[in-house]
Amino acid sequence: MKRSGHVALAILGAAAFGLAGCQETATDAASFPDLDSCLKAATQDGWFTADDCRTTFAEAELLHDETAPRYDSAALCEEQHGEGNCQPDASAGPAGGGGGSIFMPLMMGYLLGSALSGGRPVAQPVFGRAGGGYSTPAGTGISRLGASGKVPTEAFAKAPVTKGQPAMTRATVAQRGGFGTTGAGRSTSTGG
Amino acid sequence: MELLKLPERPNWRDRARDLGFNFADMYGEPYWDEGHVWRFTMGQIEGCIEDPCTELHALCREAVGRIIGSEALMVRMGLPRAQWDFIADSWARAEPELYGRFDLAFDGTGPAKLLEYNADTPTSLYESSAFQWLWLEDQIKAGVLPEAADQFNGIHEALVERFAAICAPGQDLHFAAMKDSPEDYGTVETLGWAAREAGLGAHYTDLQSIGLTADGQFADSEDRVIGALFKLYPWEDLFADDFAQYLASSGCRFIEPPWKALLSNKAILPMLWQMFPDHPNLLPAYFVGEEGAGLEHGHVEKPIFSREGAGIRIVQNGAVIEASDVADYDAHPRIRQAYHPLPQFEGWRPVLGAWMVGEACVGLGVRSDRSRITQNLSRFQPHVILD
Numbered sequence: 385m386k387r388s389g390h391v392a393l394a395i396l397g398a399a400a401f402g403l404a405g406c407q408e409t410a411t412d413a414a415s416f417p418d419l420d421s422c423l424k425a426a427t428q429d430g431w432f433t434a435d436d437c438r439t440t441f442a443e444a445e446l447l448h449d450e451t452a453p454r455y456d457s458a459a460l461c462e463e464q465h466g467e468g469n470c471q472p473d474a475s476a477g478p479a480g481g482g483g484g485s486i487f488m489p490l491m492m493g494y495l496l497g498s499a500l501s502g503g504r505p506v507a508q509p510v511f512g513r514a515g516g517g518y519s520t521p522a523g524t525g526i527s528r529l530g531a532s533g534k535v536p537t538e539a540f541a542k543a544p545v546t547k548g549q550p551a552m553t554r555a556t557v558a559q560r561g562g563f564g565t566t567g568a569g570r571s572t573s574t575g576g
Numbered sequence: 577m578e579l580l581k582l583p584e585r586p587n588w589r590d591r592a593r594d595l596g597f598n599f600a601d602m603y604g605e606p607y608w609d610e611g612h613v614w615r616f617t618m619g620q621i622e623g624c625i626e627d628p629c630t631e632l633h634a635l636c637r638e639a640v641g642r643i644i645g646s647e648a649l650m651v652r653m654g655l656p657r658a659q660w661d662f663i664a665d666s667w668a669r670a671e672p673e674l675y676g677r678f679d680l681a682f683d684g685t686g687p688a689k690l691l692e693y694n695a696d697t698p699t700s701l702y703e704s705s706a707f708q709w710l711w712l713e714d715q716i717k718a719g720v721l722p723e724a725a726d727q728f729n730g731i732h733e734a735l736v737e738r739f740a741a742i743c744a745p746g747q748d749l750h751f752a753a754m755k756d757s758p759e760d761y762g763t764v765e766t767l768g769w770a771a772r773e774a775g776l777g778a779h780y781t782d783l784q785s786i787g788l789t790a791d792g793q794f795a796d797s798e799d800r801v802i803g804a805l806f807k808l809y810p811w812e813d814l815f816a817d818d819f820a821q822y823l824a825s826s827g828c829r830f831i832e833p834p835w836k837a838l839l840s841n842k843a844i845l846p847m848l849w850q851m852f853p854d855h856p857n858l859l860p861a862y863f864v865g866e867e868g869a870g871l872e873h874g875h876v877e878k879p880i881f882s883r884e885g886a887g888i889r890i891v892q893n894g895a896v897i898e899a900s901d902v903a904d905y906d907a908h909p910r911i912r913q914a915y916h917p918l919p920q921f922e923g924w925r926p927v928l929g930a931w932m933v934g935e936a937c938v939g940l941g942v943r944s945d946r947s948r949i950t951q952n953l954s955r956f957q958p959h960v961i962l963d
Binding site: 385386387388391393394395503506538540541542544545549558559560561562563564565566567568 | 596597618728729733745746747754755761769770773784785789790791800809810814819
């Protein structure tokens with residue numbers, strides 16, 4: 385056959401990219417405070433194995449280092465993530481140009497999700513939220529660690545990298561509108 | 577190859593609306609036209625379209641390598657010198673291409689002739705890969721077409737595979753198109769679905785909303801840094817925009833890669849003809865002022881940058897026999913290509929759009945027009961393979 389077995393058919397409009405993952409697919413997920421509790425819950429025939437626990441825990445640690453929010457004071461960090469839940473950012477040494485230290489929340493567990501399309505499970509780190517509960521870097525909230533259930537696959541998309549960036553979760557935009565002016569002057573579609 | 581007249585699905589307008597295919601009618605004219613259907617044999621598809629296009633893309637890659645290695649040739653491409661290193665670096669790093677569309681003239685017999693290569697910002701992807709596919713499935717179910725009917729349309733699956741191959745697992749990819757163009761948006765969202773299916777994070781931003789951070793990176797409408805950007809916006813236009821000076825230093829990865837600016841450029845046509853003269857799928861082509869053999873029966877003059885047939889003049893016996901009325905591109909240098917009239921089937925002149933994903937030809941979409949120049953008022957007519 386010269387044609388695809390299936391295709392994605394719907395155009396959803398401007399909001400589609402943000403929503404498509406949530407609307408379309410929820411995936412099995414489970415959260416754990418540490419590697420040991422994941423290993424205890426793993427089964428050979430379940431959707432995650434002990435090996436998956438280990439590899440995804442390592443991934444979550446890496447993602448935490450890369451994408452956890454950064455703050456320029458311990459007080460601000462604790463305000464967001466709860467008292468005693470923050471640590472200095474080890475990667476931002478005192479010689480790091482900017483002067484003051486950078487603080488980030490402690491990784492307090494991880495969220496494991498079953499594979500999106502037949503691959504192996506994926507994970508995101510979680511840290512404390514002021515006022516209770518936990519959150520991933522991209523903002524998926526979890527009420528308690530050790531729970532399992534369905535989570536939108538979007539929850540496992542990688543959050544923007546904060547490591548090495550100035551101490552805030554988003555970049556400071558200096559100017560906009562520098563793209564599009566050349567094409568906008570034309571009367572036809574930009575594509576061909 | 578023949579033009580069939582088939583009954584339309586009674587509910588196709590509802591289906592189009594439900595699926596968000598809101599450009600099935602454009603500018604008050606029908607664009608999706610399933611009453612006319614192009615029939616090909618498997619031999620025509622594989623021998624005359626699929627294999628030649630995969631080969632043409634390989635020739636194009638060879639030409640890119642040659643042009644990038646020669647300052648004299650780079651000058652001919654009409655791109656700003658300040659961007660040459662950016663273009664050459666992307667080629668040296670072997671940044672992979674995602675997709676493209678060859679536009680071909682073909683009448684079912686002789687070799688298909690390359691009219692031009694939309695290698696950077698091809699549209700009509702949604703109707704080619706999705707709505708055309710659905711049409712075939714529906715018409716087989718309805719008994720209008722036999723079970724054995726097929727279509728050259730592995731576009732969606734090829735895109736999923738390609739995204740997985742050229743991006744890291746879970747990588748975030750931004751998709752940008754010009755605001756308020758439903759046609760462009762349809763193409764971008766079709767790609768976004770494929771990226772998601774490949775396990776990537778897909779985010780949309782209007783091209784005009786992209787910002788520049790204090791660090792010189794690009795950021796989306798929500799201030800998130802853009803690490804990799806698919807832009808449905810021509811390279812030559814990006815090069816002319818205010819942010820052009822930040823392209824190379826932004827650290828952003830672009831899809832299509834910058835070297836595609838050399839292929840989505842009609843200056844590639846004389847380059848190809850010079851490198852591969854008399855290739856059966858190429859038409860004689862020259863820069864204006866350097867004309868050679870093969871233009872005796874008339875020529876088509878095109879600006880090196882233009883989209884949707886804009887700025888094209890057809891000249892026979894020294895007289896302009898047809899010209900498009902969109903003059904937006906008239907400032908660009910021009911090339912002349914031998915005039916190869918499109919075949920006519922009951923007044924319809926089809927242009928075959930052969931879809932490339934990566935380095936392989938994976939599908940077909942046919943747009944037809946009643947005039948000699950295919951513009952953005954042409955109709956998309958589905959195709960079927962029936963031996």
